[in-house]
Amino acid sequence: MLALLRLMVFGFLFLSVIYVALSLYSRSVRSAKLRQQWEDDGRPGERDAFVAAGLKEYDGSVRRKLILLVYIVPIAVMSTIIYLTNFN
Amino acid sequence: MVYVKWVFWGTFWVLVAAFFHYTLPQHDIARITDTYEKRVDFGENSIFWSHAAAGDSAATVNRDVFFIQAFRTDDRPMIYRNEDTGWGWPPYFKFDTSNLQAEAADLISKKSATNAQWVVIKHYGWRNEFMSIFPNAISVRAVDGPDVRIIPWLNIVILTLFAALCWGIRARWKKFRRNRIDPLVDDYTDGWG
Numbered sequence A: 001m002l003a004l005l006r007l008m009v010f011g012f013l014f015l016s017v018i019y020v021a022l023s024l025y026s027r028s029v030r031s032a033k034l035r036q037q038w039e040d041d042g043r044p045g046e047r048d049a050f051v052a053a054g055l056k057e058y059d060g061s062v063r064r065k066l067i068l069l070v071y072i073v074p075i076a077v078m079s080t081i082i083y084l085t086n087f088n
Numbered sequence B: 001m002v003y004v005k006w007v008f009w010g011t012f013w014v015l016v017a018a019f020f021h022y023t024l025p026q027h028d029i030a031r032i033t034d035t036y037e038k039r040v041d042f043g044e045n046s047i048f049w050s051h052a053a054a055g056d057s058a059a060t061v062n063r064d065v066f067f068i069q070a071f072r073t074d075d076r077p078m079i080y081r082n083e084d085t086g087w088g089w090p091p092y093f094k095f096d097t098s099n100l101q102a103e104a105a106d107l108i109s110k111k112s113a114t115n116a117q118w119v120v121i122k123h124y125g126w127r128n129e130f131m132s133i134f135p136n137a138i139s140v141r142a143v144d145g146p147d148v149r150i151i152p153w154l155n156i157v158i159l160t161l162f163a164a165l166c167w168g169i170r171a172r173w174k175k176f177r178r179n180r181i182d183p184l185v186d187d188y189t190d191g192w193g
Helices: A002-040 A047-059 A062-087 B002-023 B097-106 B153-188
Strands: B026-041 B062-072 B077-082 B118-124 B136-143
Touching: A002 A047, A002 A062, A047 A062, B002 B153, B026 B077, B026 B097, B062 B097, B062 B118, B077 B097, B097 B136
Parallel strands: B077 B136
Antiparallel strands: B026 B062, B026 B118, B062 B077, B118 B136
């Protein structure tokens, strides 16, 4: 069981690095798009407030939750391989 | 300098190819002629053997390993080891070593048999007589004859994805170099003739 524990700990750390990096990247892309949209909309009001409101909306969106697939896909692949190798 | 570059990339790609050739699954069509187990004292070839079976003590220096003897379609022998990969590398997550040994023993078919029983043995790894290393069998499956056609879908998918990844990295690196590094070098070497 020690080997499983080791795989889980290191796997979790590795995937967490990807998750955090991807989250930061996605957020920065989103805020760049919001700034662009603010320009295109004819600069309605304060830019920072516009971007902050857009990011707040993004925080609750499905799109952001999709980044959780970083954890789900490898676990699903691993379970599939275990099933195919041992029980099929 | 250009030779240094060639040697570097040549070595790099040979290592990558060797890694995939060792790790990805391959299918051999063969006749199993015997299954046995023997004790193995791991020496300098120890990285080509798995760790102890899942749940067993990991502290031992030797242990019994299952083997499967087979003859391939070209009538040349091939010996497979049959070991758990457990939770380690490569990620086959194989725990059913003893079951596989039972299945392999059930499919034994000698040269003298009237109707030879051919099987497909999925395995990874290399056979090397000089270092006493053996490919690790993952599964066996009975087939009708020695001329079945096997399409390695998984390898096609994995290698295609890997090629796409390399291409993506290369394209980005070239762009980065053109936009960020070359101008700096040009600035620095300006007027050098």
